[in-house]
Amino acid sequence: MHELSIALSIVEGASEEASRHNGHRVEAVYLKLGQLSGVVKEALLFSYGLAAEGTRLEGSRLEIEDIPATVFCTRCDAERTLASIQQFCCPVCGIATPEVTRGRELLITGLELSE
Amino acid sequence: MTTETRLVEVRRNVLKQNDILARDLRRRFEETGIFVASLVSSPGTGKTEFLEKTLSGLRRDYRVAALVGDLATANDAERLKRSGAPVRQITTGTICHLEAQMVENALEGWDLNDLDCLFIENVGNLVCPSSYDLGERLRVVLMSVTEGEDKPLKYPTIFNTADVAVITKMDLAEAVEFDLEKARASIQAVRPGMRVIEVSAKTGAGMDDWMEYLEPRIDLGFGIADFGLEEKRRTTPSAEAAATPPFPRRGA
Numbered sequence: 084m085h086e087l088s089i090a091l092s093i094v095e096g097a098s099e100e101a102s103r104h105n106g107h108r109v110e111a112v113y114l115k116l117g118q119l120s121g122v123v124k125e126a127l128l129f130s131y132g133l134a135a136e137g138t139r140l141e142g143s144r145l146e147i148e149d150i151p152a153t154v155f156c157t158r159c160d161a162e163r164t165l166a167s168i169q170q171f172c173c174p175v176c177g178i179a180t181p182e183v184t185r186g187r188e189l190l191i192t193g194l195e196l197s198e
Numbered sequence: 199m200t201t202e203t204r205l206v207e208v209r210r211n212v213l214k215q216n217d218i219l220a221r222d223l224r225r226r227f228e229e230t231g232i233f234v235a236s237l238v239s240s241p242g243t244g245k246t247e248f249l250e251k252t253l254s255g256l257r258r259d260y261r262v263a264a265l266v267g268d269l270a271t272a273n274d275a276e277r278l279k280r281s282g283a284p285v286r287q288i289t290t291g292t293i294c295h296l297e298a299q300m301v302e303n304a305l306e307g308w309d310l311n312d313l314d315c316l317f318i319e320n321v322g323n324l325v326c327p328s329s330y331d332l333g334e335r336l337r338v339v340l341m342s343v344t345e346g347e348d349k350p351l352k353y354p355t356i357f358n359t360a361d362v363a364v365i366t367k368m369d370l371a372e373a374v375e376f377d378l379e380k381a382r383a384s385i386q387a388v389r390p391g392m393r394v395i396e397v398s399a400k401t402g403a404g405m406d407d408w409m410e411y412l413e414p415r416i417d418l419g420f421g422i423a424d425f426g427l428e429e430k431r432r433t434t435p436s437a438e439a440a441a442t443p444p445f446p447r448r449g450a
Contacts, residue, residue: 121325121328193206197204
């Protein structure tokens with residue numbers, strides 16, 4: 084369970100970005116969370132409230148967008164979304180697809196700020 | 199009273215600090231020509247025994263050292279010191295994984311020029327270490343025959359970020375009716391093309407295969423052609439998510 088340390092990093096990062104944009108309070112943090120990031124969404128949401136306590140993010144929302152794992156299929160010459168992360172193969176043609184193109188994201192992409 | 203709010207677009211990797219440190223470490227390792235491998239597994243897979251035998255085997259021809267992560271004790275480091283190699287313990291306290299900063303701190307005072315090869319044994323955990331790049335060149339994931347053939351399917355993320363898989367305790371395979379082909383298939387399902395090596399650190403069986411895999415990599419160090427893929431696999435991306443808009447549609 085490392086979601087609390089991830090949540091603390093989100094709060095720290097968002098706080099720095101808010102200062103850069105002259106935001107006094109943060110109302111919401113937008114996060115892209117990849118299916119292969121190794122982070123459990125529910126645990127992260129739970130930890131976030133704790134991590135934000137006593138900071139300018141206290142009471143803010145963590146808006147998580149799930150990013151599915153996608154791979155590059157060399158036979159189809161196309162990016163494909165994995166049907167399951169327990170099977171790294173092309174959902175269309177079935178060949179093994181070791182090259183991951185998306186799904187490792189753990190990115191803050193936006194902030195909702197108030198004065 | 200309504201509060202005026204505004205949206206700003208940012209692009210910030212949550213693990214930025216760790217990734218920057220890991221990149222610096224990797225550069226340092228590259229400059230000093232030291233080959234660095236990390237070991238990840240569940241608790242009880244036999245990482246320490248495996249590493250002890252690996253260090254003993256390599257010490258004939260290479261200058262090797264190890265860092266060992268553990269929640270509370272220094273037992274693993276004491277065991278590893280029996281190999282004669284320099285070993286340092288990283289006690290993480292309540293933290294269930296190693297981070298690049300801990301590696302950097304643990305290296306203080308060691309002249310990397312005096313080493314050919316460094317092993318970093320992570321805390322026994324198949325979940326959390328997958329998110330943290332340690333600057334290593336090779337990530338080794340271990341599973342033992344007593345853990346079940348479907349372990350990789352239960353922890354696909356960590357297996358997918360690894361470069362080589364080692365199946366340990368092969369001396370017990372028969373007793374626990376371990377199905378090697380099934381285990382190999384599970385590994386290939388979550389990380390197609392990954393090399394799998396079966397060993398028994400206790401009897402020494404398979405350790406030659408492991409050494410044959412390892413030694414050319416130590417010799418070549420960072421000259422090996424596929425370098426760069428590892429870093430890409432482990433650090434969180436900063437640009438690739440740019441294709442999609444930063445905010446979900448409002449009012450959705």
